[in-house]
Amino acid sequence: MALETTLILFKPDALQKNVTGQVLSRFQAEGFVIRGIKMMKLSDEILAEHYAHIASMPFFPSVREFMQETPVIALALEGENAIARVRDLLGPTDSTQAAAGTIRGDFGFKDSDSKMRNVCHASDSPEAAAAEIKRFFKEDEVFAF
Template identity: 40%
Template sequence: MTDRILVLIKPDGVERRLVGEILRRIEAKGYNVTALKTVVPTPELLAEHYAEHVDRPFYPGLVEYMTRGPVVAALVEGHRVVQGVRSLMGATDPTTAAPGSIRGDLARDQGGEAMENLVHGSDGQASAEREIAIWFPELG
């Protein structure tokens, strides 16, 4: 059985023209990008995606960051893809992310309200399926 994960290349990744490099790293690991689209997220879409964070103090800054420009959403498939892609992404904080990881090599803390760390990846198979349904409803 093939596992699936949602990968979002956040506005800073799109702005810095790192979409190709990030997807290249995922494909070089042997995973398959099976759906891809550019989305300008709305606050409503983000409220659904980040439902568990809506009442947190950092949430308004996160919405401001994620709505400032387009996001590239990718559906990625492969054996143990959640663990593999999350390893490729590196630690959430780019300052401490290991060299060789996407965040460790390409991101840095900008000192803003939201952590600009280039990418999001689902943290488990259940969350992946929930997030894929939000970002790719046409795949229902």
């Protein structure tokens, strides 16, 4: 197994529903270690960079608006095979398809028009995790013990 650090963003719906503590507890119960955590407001620039793959799409303004409804919590988590395991814990991106017992199944919106309201973003590859951690954290904000 590979020791990995992944990025999680607690999205505005997680903060609005006040479930961030419950979700973080699930990650910690699985043995993940917090390497960095902070609350921040996302600028237009960081959102355009983070969502570069969809920034030219007609629905991107609604994604940007949603992600700026509240601050988000950025979390760098470390653990064995963290990227795949975190994504398994979260469940499918579409909360309406997420099984009970997954984070999105338990806390995500079940309205089919709210697919972006799915509690957390999580890195999908080691390369994405490295780029995303660098995007959301300064070098001195991620710690090793």
